[in-house]
Amino acid sequence: xxxxxxxxxxxxxxxxxxxxxxxxxxxxxxxxxxxxxxxxxxxxxxxxxxxxxxxxxxxxxxxxxxxxxxxxxxxxxxxxxxxxxxxxxxxxxxxxxxxxxxxxxxxxxxxxxxxxxxxxxxxxxxxxxxxxxxxxxxxxxxxxxxxxxxxxxxxxxxxxxxxxxxxxxxxxxxxxxxxxxxxxxxxxxxxxxxxxxxxxxxxxxxxxxxxxxxxxxxxxxxxxxxxxxxxxxxxxxxxxxxxxxxxxxxxxxxxxxxxxxxxxxxxxxxxxxxxxxxxxxxxxxxxxxxxxxxxxxxxxxxxxxxxxxxxxxxxxxxxxxxxxxxxxxxxxxxxxxxxxxxxxxxxxxxxxxxxxxxxxxxxxxxxxxxxxxxxxxxxxxxxxxxxxxxxxxxxxxxxxxxxxxxxxxxxxxxxxxxxxxxxxxxxxxxxxxxxxxxxxxxxx
Amino acid sequence: xxxxxxxxxxxxxxxxxxxxxxxxxxxxxxxxxxxxxxxxxxxxxxxxxxxxxxxxxxxxxxxxxxxxxxxxxxxxxxxxxxxxxxxxxxxxxxxxxxxxxxxxxxxxxxxxxxxxxxxxxxxxxxxxxxxxxxxxxxxxxxxxxxxxxxxxxxxxxxxxxxxxxxxxxxxxxxxxxxxxxxxxxxxxxxxxxxxxxxxxxxxxxxxxxxxxxxxxxxxxxxxxxxxxxxxxxxxxxxxxxxxxxxxxxxxxxxxxxxxxxxxxxxxxxxxxxxxxxxxxxxxxxxxxxxxxxxxxxxxxxxxxxxxxxxxxxxxxxxxxxxxxxxxxxxxxxxxxxxxxxxxxxxxxxxxxxxxxxxxxxxxxxxxxxxxxxxxxxxxxxxxxxxxxxxxxxxxxxxxxxxxxxxxxxxxxxxxxxxxxxxxxxxxxxxxxxxxxxxxxxxxx
Numbered sequence: 043x044x045x046x047x048x049x050x051x052x053x054x055x056x057x058x059x060x061x062x063x064x065x066x067x068x069x070x071x072x073x074x075x076x077x078x079x080x081x082x083x084x085x086x087x088x089x090x091x092x093x094x095x096x097x098x099x100x101x102x103x104x105x106x107x108x109x110x111x112x113x114x115x116x117x118x119x120x121x122x123x124x125x126x127x128x129x130x131x132x133x134x135x136x137x138x139x140x141x142x143x144x145x146x147x148x149x150x151x152x153x154x155x156x157x158x159x160x161x162x163x164x165x166x167x168x169x170x171x172x173x174x175x176x177x178x179x180x181x182x183x184x185x186x187x188x189x190x191x192x193x194x195x196x197x198x199x200x201x202x203x204x205x206x207x208x209x210x211x212x213x214x215x216x217x218x219x220x221x222x223x224x225x226x227x228x229x230x231x232x233x234x235x236x237x238x239x240x241x242x243x244x245x246x247x248x249x250x251x252x253x254x255x256x257x258x259x260x261x262x263x264x265x266x267x268x269x270x271x272x273x274x275x276x277x278x279x280x281x282x283x284x285x286x287x288x289x290x291x292x293x294x295x296x297x298x299x300x301x302x303x304x305x306x307x308x309x310x311x312x313x314x315x316x317x318x319x320x321x322x323x324x325x326x327x328x329x330x331x332x333x334x335x336x337x338x339x340x341x342x343x344x345x346x347x348x349x350x351x352x353x354x355x356x357x358x359x360x361x362x363x364x365x366x367x368x369x370x371x372x373x374x375x376x377x378x379x380x381x382x383x384x385x386x387x388x389x390x391x392x393x394x395x396x397x398x399x400x401x402x403x404x405x406x407x408x409x410x411x412x413x414x415x416x417x418x419x420x421x422x423x424x425x426x427x428x429x430x431x432x433x434x435x436x437x438x439x440x441x442x443x444x445x446x447x448x449x450x451x452x453x454x455x456x457x458x459x460x461x462x463x464x465x466x467x468x469x470x471x472x473x474x475x476x477x478x479x480x481x482x483x484x485x486x
Numbered sequence: 487x488x489x490x491x492x493x494x495x496x497x498x499x500x501x502x503x504x505x506x507x508x509x510x511x512x513x514x515x516x517x518x519x520x521x522x523x524x525x526x527x528x529x530x531x532x533x534x535x536x537x538x539x540x541x542x543x544x545x546x547x548x549x550x551x552x553x554x555x556x557x558x559x560x561x562x563x564x565x566x567x568x569x570x571x572x573x574x575x576x577x578x579x580x581x582x583x584x585x586x587x588x589x590x591x592x593x594x595x596x597x598x599x600x601x602x603x604x605x606x607x608x609x610x611x612x613x614x615x616x617x618x619x620x621x622x623x624x625x626x627x628x629x630x631x632x633x634x635x636x637x638x639x640x641x642x643x644x645x646x647x648x649x650x651x652x653x654x655x656x657x658x659x660x661x662x663x664x665x666x667x668x669x670x671x672x673x674x675x676x677x678x679x680x681x682x683x684x685x686x687x688x689x690x691x692x693x694x695x696x697x698x699x700x701x702x703x704x705x706x707x708x709x710x711x712x713x714x715x716x717x718x719x720x721x722x723x724x725x726x727x728x729x730x731x732x733x734x735x736x737x738x739x740x741x742x743x744x745x746x747x748x749x750x751x752x753x754x755x756x757x758x759x760x761x762x763x764x765x766x767x768x769x770x771x772x773x774x775x776x777x778x779x780x781x782x783x784x785x786x787x788x789x790x791x792x793x794x795x796x797x798x799x800x801x802x803x804x805x806x807x808x809x810x811x812x813x814x815x816x817x818x819x820x821x822x823x824x825x826x827x828x829x830x831x832x833x834x835x836x837x838x839x840x841x842x843x844x845x846x847x848x849x850x851x852x853x854x855x856x857x858x859x860x861x862x863x864x865x866x867x868x869x870x871x872x873x874x875x876x877x878x879x880x881x882x883x884x885x886x887x888x889x890x891x892x893x894x895x896x897x898x899x900x901x902x903x904x905x906x907x908x909x910x911x912x913x914x915x916x917x918x919x920x921x922x923x924x925x926x927x928x929x930x
Contacts, residue, residue: 088706095700099559101545115543190717226683227690229673231709233717239670239708246671256539262532264683265675273634273677 045270045285046225050217052292053174053204058166065296066471069165072172074443074467075134075303076127076143077108077483082378082450083129084109084485088238092125105152106484109454113484116152120202120252123148124245128194130378131240132307132450136172137300137434139187140179144244145198146171146205149252153206154476161473163209169298171205174221176297178269181287182280187232191279195230195243202251203258210259215266222264223254225275305432305442306376308360311344313430314411315363315400319370322415322423330372330390332417335397338367339412342402349400359386367413368395377449409433440468455485489714489729490669494661496736497618497648502610509740510915513609516616518887518911519578519747520571520587521552521927526822526894527573528553528929532682536569549596550928553898557928560596564646564696567592568689572638574822575684576751576894580616581744581878583631584623588688589642590615590649593696597650598920605917607653613742615649618665620741622713625731626724631676635723639674639687646695647702654703659710666708667698669719749876749886750820752804755788757874758855759807759844763814766859766867774816774834776861779841782811783856786846793844803830811857812839821893853877884912899929 083089084107093112101115107122114122127133127144136142146168154164179186179197187193203224207217227250230243258264269275269288276283306316315338322328340363350362359365359381368391369380385391406412409430415423429435431442438446444464451460462482466473473479527533528551537556545559551566558566571577571588580586590612598608623630623641631637647668651661671694674687702708713719713732720727750760759782766772784807794806803809803825812835813824829835850856853874859867873879875886882890888908895904906926910917917923 091704091706092701094704095697095706099545099548099561099697099700101543101559104543115545117543190722222678222681223683223686226675226678226686227673229671231670231712231717231719231722233709233712233715233722234666234670237666237707237709239667239706242667242670242706253539253543256543257536260535260538262535262539262683262686263681265677265681268675268677271677273675275675278634278675278677 043285043289044267045288046221046267047218048289049174049177049269050214050221053170053208054212054214054217056166056170056208056292058162060293061166061169061296065169065298066165068298068301069168070467070470071303071440071443072134072143072298072301073147073470074447074464076147077463077467077479078447078450079130079133080123080126081109081454081483082132083126084454086129088129088241089122089126091238092122096122105155106480108480108483109485111485116156117249117253119152120148121245121249123151124248125241128241128244130307132304132378135302136176136297137302138180139183139193140175140197141194141244142172142175142201142298142301145175145194145247145251146201148245148248149202150205150209151476151480153209153252155480158475158477159209161470161476164476165471167205167208169296170208171201172298173296174204175201177288181284182276182282185282186280189280190232192230192232192234192240192243195247196228196279198244198247199224199228199251202248203254206252206255207258210255212255212258216258216261218266219262219264220255220258222266222268223257223262224251225268226264227254228275228279300434302434303432303438303443305438305446307378307381308366308376309347311341311408312348312363312366313432314409314427315340315367315413316370316376317430318411318413318425318427319367320374322413322425323371323374326423328371330394333371333394333397334416334418335399336367336416337399337401337414338363339401339403339406341406341408341410342404343408345400345402353386356382356386363400364395364398365391367398375449377446379449455483487729487733488711489732490665490711491662492733493618493621493713494658494665497614497652498656498658498661500610500614500652500736502606504737505610505613505740509613509742510609512742512745513612514911514914515747515884515887516578516587516742516745517591517914518891518908520591521907521911521923522891522894523574523577524567524570525553525898525927526576527570528898530573532573532685533566533570535682536566540566549599550924552924552927553929555929560600561693561697563596564592565689565693567595568692569685572685572688574751576748576822578745578747580620580741581746582624583627583637584620584641585638585688586616586619586645586742586745589619589638589691589695590645592689592692593646594649594653595920595924597653597696599924602919602921603653605914605920608920609915611649611652613740614652615645616742617740618648619645621732625728626720626726629726630724633724634676636674636676636678636684636687639691640672640723642688642691643668643672643695646692647698650696650699651702654699656699656702660702660705662710663706663708664699664702666710666712667701667706668695669712670708671698672719672723744878746876746878747882747887749882749890751822751825752810752820753791755785755852756792756807756810757876758853758871759784759811759857760814760820761874762855762857762869762871763811764818766857766869767815767818770867772815772859774838777815777838777841778860778862779843780811780860781843781845781858782807783845783847783850785850785852785854786848787852789844789846797830800826800830807844808839808842809835811842819893821890823893899927
């Protein structure tokens, strides 16, 4: 079976008219979520440092940088926007493994801005790119990840190559080459988790995939079995390879439909507790003063990963179920602002944090929680969270995604621009030029 | 043992004054050989196609492209000059594994041109880069290569990062990061051999290493044990890792001293036969008409790899010991011109080729040969080649390297520029600005 060639065939043959409206709308949701994440971290040290290195060696003016004023060539714009998408680890996640948007959308939006691509074409290319990276990644998952590869980078580059290749109208052989050029540049080690290089991976995937497609368009050749050959991607970079995951029929369902968005800016295991706290707070209009103490039953893994009692920094706060629950009760949210260095030393949050107990309960799954709030009146409020907000069973609503976007971009973009990005994303299928999105999402 | 940190320490501490003159002169030889290879293939389809893809997205004017007129940003110049260095597979090879110059010199020369680096500093950085890539590569060799990785790309990126990092004056922690940023972008699959992507690998290594050093200079962080960590380069990308190869004392000898240059534009296994033929031809002023027939005893591997009787293209000619010997006897050379599409259909070469027999002899090593030329007069000439020209035991002389450079660059550069490049390379330690080399090696 010609795996790479078959995948290339599917990509080239894909028609927008075959894709259901629900999947197209999921693309709009992913794009809005991506823009928020990239804007939100656009002033982060990771991006400042990277920009100082790249700006002096970049071409100018082709594409914007989300949340910033600089304009770079499309290759370097894809790099920077791909890194910023992942800095907060707040971007989307396919239900099984991959952060799907960060490697693909920066490449598409940069190329799309330069070439005035229509919104429908971009949505189509994005869905194709996500399908490609998920199929390639899942064909070697989880062994590939267990070996030590950061699958968002290693599989993401295939998605970016396929997506931009689709916009370029590559023929089947060129698309096969584009996937091969991607295969031979696939990289990203999990050892880098905890350093700035973790976010580098989707950025390099976006940049590498974009350039791979441009090269294939000019008939720069590669192996025609870059994925499945004995010395190709799958065999060299994984101990498992299931080619059927790639070659199964295309278009019966779409991996983008299994995409999840994080409502809270911390690891998934804390989301159930946060969710339950916010629900009770809002339903009962609770203030911290009314609360005597809180007990939260959680999956035992929560205690393994996030049992930090006295976090000293925002990053440590993300590994404290106590801080997460306290700040959620105080502010009714758990975004980046609630995991800042100042948030974890807020006296009101600290005072409440000390009255919170977490109890491991083996009955609970990792995104479930059972929250008990004991009020000073003697009343007890309870909420059992079966599916935390943001999981596939209880996805964030469009309004939730708007709220997340606003929280991330406030203080970086003007209110007018924030409104514009939201409106452009929801109407993306009707846009004649997707450059409008990046221009609205860039700083003045 | 902190492997990455120790390597970074060695790189930062290295002093030019500690490096023997013989090693410095080897650098000059490597640079001349590199320039010839890059110039020689600068008009090749591989480079034309790549240039069409890159030029529209590149910054302008920072650094020249060898053999061409375009000037690009240093990152893309490093890419293109790294690819062109390897297109003919005529570039240098460390005695054990790695094409050492192609990933390192393009990064150094691009950076050096932009920043007017002195020749002494560039030679020092090059020696440091070669030492780094060889140590990293050999620490996982040969298992890493057997798994399917093209070690010139995967190890080369460490060399480029170290070399440019040396010029940037990175401190030890920054150098550790630069090596980590290189580690997490290390890539290149052997599956690509036979396609344009094989040459892409050293180009991407040059570009990736250059940018890694620039990023580390701006405090873009990575793991501090990118090479040796459980999920770092060595453990993820090889089944063997010998950290001692990296951490053994620095400066007692230099890997650059084990560098070899190819006199003939084909695989090493044919070099003994070609060498013997050219020696006898020149010593006896032979013309094809004088020759009745030729018998060549060769290592059995030669018959496995290069037994093509009737090559139809220049590339096929590289896999024909018969063509190689015949063209060597006719023209007294075996450079790229002797492996062109027209050379393999030259009637005089074909006529002689049919009178050549190759006989496997298990006594012979792979670069040895025993050549018997039977003249029409009845006389028999014999030359047993113990060490083919270009091996460490019988290296190409400086004059040989000049001749190779002239053959590769004639028709692309003016005679005046050819002379200038040669002179600049031999006097590189005295240059105040290495940009002179690239300017002389670029087309008008």
